[in-house]
Amino acid sequence: MNRQKVTSSISSLSDIQRIKAILGASSGNLVEWFDFYVYSFFSIYFAHIFFPQGDATTQLLQTAGVFAAGFLMRPIGGWLFGYIGDRFGRKKAMLISVYIMCFGSLVIAFLPGYNQIGLFAPILLLVxxxxxxxxxxxxxxxxxxxxxxxxxxxxxxxxxSFHYLTLIGGQLMAVLTVVILQQILDHESLRVWGWRIPFLIGAGLAIVALWLRKSLHETSDENQRTNKNSGSLSYLLRHYWRPFIKVIGISAGGSLTFYTYTTYMQKYLINSVGLDAKTSSMLMTGALLLFMFLQPIAGALSDKIGRKMSMFFFSSGIILFTVPIMVYLTVVNSLTAIFLLISLALMVCSFYTSISGLLKAELFPPQLRALGVGLPYAIGNAIFGGSAEFVALGLKQKGMESSFFWYVTAMGIIVLLISMSLPNKKAVEKL
Incomplete structure (x- = not known):
């Protein structure tokens, strides 16, 4: 199949077919991120199972360390699946990734704790x-x-924008699962066995995603996949090192901000603001629901004002609002005010999340696109996004919690500088 046939096939799709394709692709994205976020949201219930020693903050710090270790594998995944996506097709890469996530969730659901198998419990959890x-x-x-x-x-x-809409949807499903199980089960049941339920749910949902993804139209063509430079890391670094570095920087600041306002925010509301787990979960559910529906709005806006302007609004907002929002959360007494502050933070973040993948994809040619998007994103995401909770909790333990807010602000400045060097839309030549 040549490029003209693939392009013709894609361009001939009706709006309904195109929407079905996007939903099919994003369904696996939703399941993957549901499984991944379930770990973060339920860690307050199973931390003692795998790390029985220490106070609550120490246990959360240890589970956050395992969470960060998962992020450190992302660059390898970005390289491996980027190569597969450029060499063997986007569809194949997406199918394999869902299989692996399903297997991992199933293992965690039945994994014995420290009292049963000792040190093997945290080691297996880490693996x-x-x-x-x-x-x-x-x-x-x-x-x-x-x-x-x-x-x-x-x-x-x-x-x-549906890429992050479903990513947030997966996160929202995870926190909704927390809320529902908190209503059905008492605290002790959740700590003993109830935390295993969402991992079983995630494994089951993966079956649906696999079925949907098998019907996807492949967007790469045979000539592109067999090109000698397709998926080549050395070629990417030699000829596209500038956009490669830019994607790392944008992903670093964007991921750090995203995880600060989502996964870490729930723990911040409990540990620092002083809310109970149920109230925190309810607030985050409402905020994430709003955040999810903001994605297509912000994405459509970027089609009008350009990616560069969207990134300017994002980075400027992070610089101006991060410290005030995080500080005021600890002093306001109204739950409504807390919700509005979180919503403001997420609204600013939506200028980045809605166009995150597209902004990066437009910097690379088709033969290197999956690798060019996936690897530098994974590097920035792993180092700065994956460590967000670990760094924040570590600084809190040392009595320097406010330093974390300034750290996020500093990354916003870096993203602003990079964004100013971006065109609104960049076409790159074919190899």
């Missing part, structure tokens, strides 16, 4: 989380590339 990190690291580049290619010109921002 499984690293496998899931490999999977998620590969998922981003493949699915972001696919969705940028299946979308129509003039609406790419809108369609590509």
């Amino acid at each position: 499984v989380r690293m496998l899931q990190g490999l999977s998620v690291g590969g998922e981003y580049g493949a699915s972001a590339t696919y969705m940028s290619e299946i979308a129509t010109e003039g609406k790419k921002g809108f369609y590509s």
Whole structure:
């Protein structure tokens, strides 16, 4: 199949078919991120199972360390699945990533604790989380590339926003699962066995995602996949090192901000603001629901004002609002005010999340796109996003919690500087 046939096949898709393709691709994205976030949201219930020693903050710090270790596998996943996506097709890469995530969640659901198998419990947990990190690291580049290619010109921002919409949807499903189980089970039941339920749910949902993804249209063609430079890391670093570095920087600041306002925020509300777990979960559920629906709005806006302007709004907002928001959360007494502050933070973040994959995909040619998007994103995401909770909790333990807010602000400055060097839309030549 040549490039003209693939392009013709994609361009001939109706709006309904195109939407089905995007939903099919993003369904696996939703499941992958549901499984990944379930670990973070339920860690307050199972931390003592695998790390029985120490106070609550120490146990959370240890589970956050395992969470960060999963992120460290993302660059390997970004490289491996980027290569697969460029060499063997986006569809194949997305299918394999879901298989791995499903396996990991199933293992965690039945994994014995420290009291049963001793040190093997945290070791096996670490290994499984690293496998899931490999999977998620590969998922981003493949699915972001696919969705940028299946979308129509003039609406790419809108369609590509479904990438993070489903990512947030997976996160929202995870926190909703927390809320529902908190209503059904008492605290002790959740700590003993109830935390295993969401991992079983995630493994089951993966079956549906696999079925949907098998019907996807492939957006790469045979000539592209067999090109000697397709998926070549050395070629990418020699000829596209500038956009490679830019993607690392943008991903570092964007991921750090995203995880600060989502996964870490729940723990911040409990540990620092002083809310109970149920109230924190309810607030985050509402905020994430709003955040999810902001994605297509912000994505469509980027089609009008350009990616560069969207990134300017994001980075400027992070610089101006991070410290005030995090500080005021600890002093306001109204739950409504807390919700509005979190929502403001997430609204600013949506200028980045809605176009995250598309912005990066537009910097690379088709033969290197999955690798060019996936690997530098995974590097920035692993170092700065994956360590967000670990750094924040570590600084809190040392009595320097406010330093973390300034750290996020400093990364916003870096993203602003990089964003100013970006064109609104960049076409790159074919290899």
